Amino acid sequence: MPVWKTLLICVLACACMALALSTVLVTISHEGRDRWMWAGGLLTATVCVVALFTLFLRHASDAMNVKSRGRTT
Numbered sequence: 001m002p003v004w005k006t007l008l009i010c011v012l013a014c015a016c017m018a019l020a021l022s023t024v025l026v027t028i029s030h031e032g033r034d035r036w037m038w039a040g041g042l043l044t045a046t047v048c049v050v051a052l053f054t055l056f057l058r059h060a061s062d063a064m065n066v067k068s069r070g071r072t073t
Contacts, residue, residue, distance in 0.1 A: 005060055012053040019046040 023042040030038060 015049050016053055019049055
């Protein structure tokens with residue numbers, strides 16, 4: 001696996017963890033009506049980054065599978 005793919009996986013995993021943690025912490029620590037706006041925005045961002053991470057991992061997994069292309073034995 002190329003180095004850039006490994007680094008991208010690490011960056012996306014860290015972004016997912018940071019967004020998920022900040023969603024919980026901001027919801028707990030903020031007071032007032034802004035708390036729910038922050039929670040909604042962070043939850044949306046978390047879902048989007050997790051979806052991108054999942055799609056990338058599926059694509060990388062498919063690229064790693066060795067298949068015989070067009071060969072019949």
